Amino acid sequence: MPMLNLELATAPSAPLARTLAATLRTLTAERLGKRPELTAVSLRFVDPAHWFVDGQSLTELGRPAALLVLRITEGSNTPEAIAAYLAAVHEALRAQLPDLHPVSYTVVDGVPASAWGWGGRTQASRRGSSA
Structure with missing residues (x-):
């Protein structure tokens, strides 16, 4: 039940948002074995003038950047x-x-099963059940 939060420093684009949400959902299923029907993606566009790398805004640099934070249950995937x-x-x-x-980041945040859940239940409470 991963939650993906993607921030993009580029002009807003609904087609780009839809494409990236689908791509991230697929990669999360294929690479990490996460259930697509429980995968949520939130995408936010940030004004490139408000995103800085080495003291320069991305507007000045003329490049987009990204930050993806993926929350999953701690220990559910190997470091590899x-x-x-x-x-x-x-x-x-x-x-x-x-x-x-190139200074675009992806963070995989492993959250303890007792502190993370969906539908009002923790992941820890789901262990051993069919839900």
């Missing part, structure tokens, strides 16, 4: 799987945003 996921996400973002600034 997470590393492969990070690489795949970066390549997917570059495919849609060819000038993507």
